[in-house]
Amino acid sequence: MLKEKRLNAIQDQHIQLAHGNGGRLMRELIDNLFAYHLDNPLLDTNVDAALMPIDGKRQDVMVTTDGFTVKPLEFPGGNIGSLAVHGTINDLSVSGALPKYLTLNAFIEEGMEIAQLDRIIASLAMAAKTANVSIIAGDTKVLARGEGGGLYLATTGVGVREKNIQLGMNYICPSDVILVSGPIGDHGTAVMLAREQFGMRGNLQSDSTSVLPLSQALLKILGLKFMRDPTRGGLVSVLHEIILATGLGIRLFEPQIPIQAPVRSVCEMLGYDPYYLACEGRIVAVVSEEQAEEALTALRAVPSGEQAAIIGILQAEQPHLVLETELGGERFLEDLEDEPLPRIC
Amino acid sequence: MLKEKRLNAIQDQHIQLAHGNGGRLMRELIDNLFAYHLDNPLLDTNVDAALMPIDGKRQDVMVTTDGFTVKPLEFPGGNIGSLAVHGTINDLSVSGALPKYLTLNAFIEEGMEIAQLDRIIASLAMAAKTANVSIIAGDTKVLARGEGGGLYLATTGVGVREKNIQLGMNYICPSDVILVSGPIGDHGTAVMLAREQFGMRGNLQSDSTSVLPLSQALLKILGLKFMRDPTRGGLVSVLHEIILATGLGIRLFEPQIPIQAPVRSVCEMLGYDPYYLACEGRIVAVVSEEQAEEALTALRAVPSGEQAAIIGILQAEQPHLVLETELGGERFLEDLEDEPLPRIC
Numbered sequence: 001m002l003k004e005k006r007l008n009a010i011q012d013q014h015i016q017l018a019h020g021n022g023g024r025l026m027r028e029l030i031d032n033l034f035a036y037h038l039d040n041p042l043l044d045t046n047v048d049a050a051l052m053p054i055d056g057k058r059q060d061v062m063v064t065t066d067g068f069t070v071k072p073l074e075f076p077g078g079n080i081g082s083l084a085v086h087g088t089i090n091d092l093s094v095s096g097a098l099p100k101y102l103t104l105n106a107f108i109e110e111g112m113e114i115a116q117l118d119r120i121i122a123s124l125a126m127a128a129k130t131a132n133v134s135i136i137a138g139d140t141k142v143l144a145r146g147e148g149g150g151l152y153l154a155t156t157g158v159g160v161r162e163k164n165i166q167l168g169m170n171y172i173c174p175s176d177v178i179l180v181s182g183p184i185g186d187h188g189t190a191v192m193l194a195r196e197q198f199g200m201r202g203n204l205q206s207d208s209t210s211v212l213p214l215s216q217a218l219l220k221i222l223g224l225k226f227m228r229d230p231t232r233g234g235l236v237s238v239l240h241e242i243i244l245a246t247g248l249g250i251r252l253f254e255p256q257i258p259i260q261a262p263v264r265s266v267c268e269m270l271g272y273d274p275y276y277l278a279c280e281g282r283i284v285a286v287v288s289e290e291q292a293e294e295a296l297t298a299l300r301a302v303p304s305g306e307q308a309a310i311i312g313i314l315q316a317e318q319p320h321l322v323l324e325t326e327l328g329g330e331r332f333l334e335d336l337e338d339e340p341l342p343r344i345c
Numbered sequence: 346m347l348k349e350k351r352l353n354a355i356q357d358q359h360i361q362l363a364h365g366n367g368g369r370l371m372r373e374l375i376d377n378l379f380a381y382h383l384d385n386p387l388l389d390t391n392v393d394a395a396l397m398p399i400d401g402k403r404q405d406v407m408v409t410t411d412g413f414t415v416k417p418l419e420f421p422g423g424n425i426g427s428l429a430v431h432g433t434i435n436d437l438s439v440s441g442a443l444p445k446y447l448t449l450n451a452f453i454e455e456g457m458e459i460a461q462l463d464r465i466i467a468s469l470a471m472a473a474k475t476a477n478v479s480i481i482a483g484d485t486k487v488l489a490r491g492e493g494g495g496l497y498l499a500t501t502g503v504g505v506r507e508k509n510i511q512l513g514m515n516y517i518c519p520s521d522v523i524l525v526s527g528p529i530g531d532h533g534t535a536v537m538l539a540r541e542q543f544g545m546r547g548n549l550q551s552d553s554t555s556v557l558p559l560s561q562a563l564l565k566i567l568g569l570k571f572m573r574d575p576t577r578g579g580l581v582s583v584l585h586e587i588i589l590a591t592g593l594g595i596r597l598f599e600p601q602i603p604i605q606a607p608v609r610s611v612c613e614m615l616g617y618d619p620y621y622l623a624c625e626g627r628i629v630a631v632v633s634e635e636q637a638e639e640a641l642t643a644l645r646a647v648p649s650g651e652q653a654a655i656i657g658i659l660q661a662e663q664p665h666l667v668l669e670t671e672l673g674g675e676r677f678l679e680d681l682e683d684e685p686l687p688r689i690c
Contacts (some may be wrong), residue, residue: 013459018555020453020487033463034483035469038449042481050481052446052503054399054406059616061399065448065501067486101397103410104383105450105499108365114358118378125382136387139499141412147494154450156410156501158397158610248566 006032021239022233023336038287046169046245048228049095049159062116064091068153073120073295075194077187077205080153081124086208086280087231088157089131093215094227094283096167097159098197099131104138104155109148111164120151131210133157169245171225177292178250181214181283182249183258184235188277189266204262207304209281214305217298218283223291230284234276234335235322238284239312240335243319252323252333275323275333286314350376368585368681387447391514391590393573394440394504404505409436413498416467420539421534422550425498426469427460431553431625432576433502434476438560439572439628441512442504444476447679449483449500454493465496476555478502480652491532516570519661522637523595526559526628526650527552528603529580533622534611549607552649554626559650562643563628568636575629578681579621581666583629584657585680588664597657597668599677620678 018025027045035045042050049064068084078086089099104124108117128135186207195203211229218224230238235257239250259274267274281304287295292310299308321333363370372390380390387395413429422429434444449469452482453462473480531552538549556574563569575583580602584595604619613618626649632640637655644653666678 011593014457015453015457015459015487017455017487017489020485026485029440029459030483030485033459034451034466035487036447037463038465038473038480038483040479040481042446042479043483045483052481054505057556063446063448063482063503065450065482066484067450067452067499069452069486070487101387101408103408103501104379105410105412106379107412107414107452107497108360110360110362112360114360114374114378117360118382121382122381128383134387135383136384136385136397137408137410137501138375138383138388138390139411140365140371140375140379141497142360142362143414143494143497144362146491149488149492152452152486152488152497154412154452154499155451156448156482158399158408160399253510318356 006036018337020334021336022237025337046241047095048091049097058163059089060163060271062095062097062159062161063091063156064088064095065154065156066091069149070191071149073116073150075206077190078121078208079120080151082127083208083280084153085124085127085131086210088155089133090211090229092157092159093210093212094229095161096165096215096219097161099133099157099159099212101158102128102133102135102155104135106140107143107148107152108140109143109150110145112150117151127211131212144241165219167224169242171228172242172246172248172286174248174314175289176225176286176314177289177310178312179285179287179292179295179299180235180258180309180311181211181299182259182307183263184265184279184282185263185274185277186260187280189263190233193266200208204260207279207281209304211283213302214283214299216283217302217305218295220293221255221287221295221298223288224285226287227285228284229339230279230282233280234278235284236275236333237336238254239321242286243321247319249315249317249319250321251315252321254323255266256309257311258307258309262324276336305326347501351381363682366681367582390483390588392440393436394442403508405508407440407442407504407506408501409433409502410499411436414494415536416494417539418461418495420536420551422535424465424468425496426465427472428553428625429471429498429500430469430476431555433500434478435556435574437502437504438555438557439574440506441510441560441564442506444478444502444504444557446503447473447478447480447500447550448482450486450498452488452497453485454488454495455490455493458524462496476557508550510564512569512571514571514587515590517587517593517631517659519593519659520634520656521570521631521659522634523657524630524632524637524640524644524653525580525603525656526556526644526653527625528605528608529575529624529651530608530612530619530622531605532625533579534608535591538611549605552624552626554649556626556628557626558647559644561648562647563630563640563683566632566636566643568633569630569640570633573629575624575627577623579623580629581620581678584666587631587667592664594662594664595657595666596660597666597672598666601654602656603652603654621681
């Protein structure tokens with residue numbers, strides 16, 4: 001990257017909400033500013049978890065970190081506490097690792113009700129226990145009233161991975177198949193509804209959960225090349241990252257993409273596109289054509305994977321994301337530019 | 346702890362600034378809420394860094410995490426970026442570990458000037474490089490305007506420690522000696538002055554730096570029992586933690602405690618007590634009586650330890666913190682209760 005281009009992008013600019021939406025602006029901020037300064041051989045902004053060289057013999061140690069801010073702090077199916085556990089162990093899981101340890105940072109706003117904080121940390125502890133991970137270090141800071149959104153959390157996770165596991169976007173090639181482990185957009189929609197600002201109520205729940213059972217099932221498939229959990233920016237952002245890294249195109253088959261009826265109706269009423277909505281308990285996987293059906297069967301055998309589906313293919317064509325619609329038409333799904341959605345993870 | 350007592354402390358209560366000041370309320374919040382829920386054999390709220398069992402053979406792997414919020418974001422001698430590196434590597438250093446890796450979380454407020462963010466991350470990167478640690482994973486979140494203090498950072502650090510190192514408050518006994526590696530309160534005072542709200546200006550700089558050279562020097566002293574960096578709540582909070590854990594008393598000798606003249610005058614003018622002010626590049630160490638002089642010599646041989654001093658002793662008496670004043674009188678230094686100081690780390 002040319003230094004001049006970097007400086008042009010920085011001068012007289014201010015942070016916008018879109019710098020946090022998982023799309024192009026966020027990637028530019030990370031590449032041109034954070035990765036530019038922090039550059040070192042172990043830092044790779046394209047992976048979910050980094051290798052951490054420790055003198056382990058049979059296993060690789062992996063680390064990942066994630067920050068959490070969501071409104072409201074509690075929503076159907078979870079809260080910021082359970083989310084902070086699932087988000088980080090899911091990043092380890094899709095990297096092929098078994099999550100072991102977490103650290104926790106809490107930034108708590110002055111005036112927060114302690115009973116609510118107690119519920120959230122109880123839920124966080126339960127999520128950690130269920131996933132068999134221990135929280136081994138933590139820190140709390142208090143933010144002055146009016147300088148926080150109630151509660152921000154950050155978790156760092158450490159896991160171990162068998163030495164022979166090879167996953168990454170660099171293994172992806174044309175004719176590979178894209179799978180999703182379940183319906184998309186549940187988390188994004190549930191959080192939007194919980195805000196009540198639309199005057200709607202549904203019994204839709206966030207899909208927030210550990211994807212470890214799904215990732216462990218997929219790791220047994222020899223043709224598995226890549227996994228990711230589609231959080232910020234949803235399915236589209238994951239697929240655009242693949243396009244950017246591989247230079248390949250992607251064709252999605254709209255009728256095959258699982259979307260729950262309430263998600264579909266909320267999106268139709270409000271004009272949102274479910275392909276950009278966050279999930280917090282799903283996996284997008286890329287598998288070789290020959291083993292796609294086997295991978296599908298493996299996912300469907302896991303309780304949270306019963307609605308898994310093959311949704312698209314990689315193509316040696318223009319590096320675009322094309323959606324084949326139910327009516328046989330084609331629609332380009334562009335990368336996120338501005339902030340089209342409420343911030344929900 | 347009785348469950349009823351825990352619930353009484355939580356019902357109808359709200360988070361206060363004092364829950365973040367390093368004193369009694371903060372410890373109660375951590376013990377009665379966070380540690381209560383997150384309880385597991387590896388979590389110990391009395392240590393700076395936790396042991397992380399990995400299949401390492403000759404070395405223990407240690408982990409620590411810290412959140413950072415400071416106003417202003419940039420101050421003489423550092424900024425929130427360098428602070429976020431020093432704070433975490435110092436927690437590893439005083440635990441006897443050699444810091445190796447960091448992860449970084451950034452919560453950035455909408456509207457923040459990107460040029461300022463760039464300066465801060467450049468400074469963070471320089472601090473990491475100087476300390477020979479690599480930042481191997483990171484995450485950014487954008488906070489809506491009015492819901493952040495410009496920038497909050499959290500760092501998690503991983504380091505390795507020789508297996509034979511034994512440090513901890515449980516090794517402390519009567520007649521042990523307390524040392525400090527340099528003048529106290531520089532960071533707290535420099536940040537207060539940088540706020541300009543007092544209309545004062547000085548050339549005092551924050552002491553923010555890596556304490557690794559100091560901790561490595563002390564680790565060669567056989568009688569070394571405990572090290573800590575006196576950050577939030579300053580010298581007094583560290584010493585009260587020792588009193589709480591050991592049941593012993595501490596006697597400090599006021600004329601021996603190094604305090605720079607500008608710190609002393611600012612405190613006198615504003616009515617602050619330097620013993621409660623944060624340092625970000627000092628070590629408080631407890632050493633057996635027999636090796637106290639040797640430890641002092643070792644500290645003074647390190648560039649940032651030239652003003653190291655023996656400042657007090659442990660006593661098998663009432664568990665109080667007593668300051669012997671210059672005039673021969675005695676003053677009790679109480680644990681922090683409410684928020685007497687601007688939040689500065």
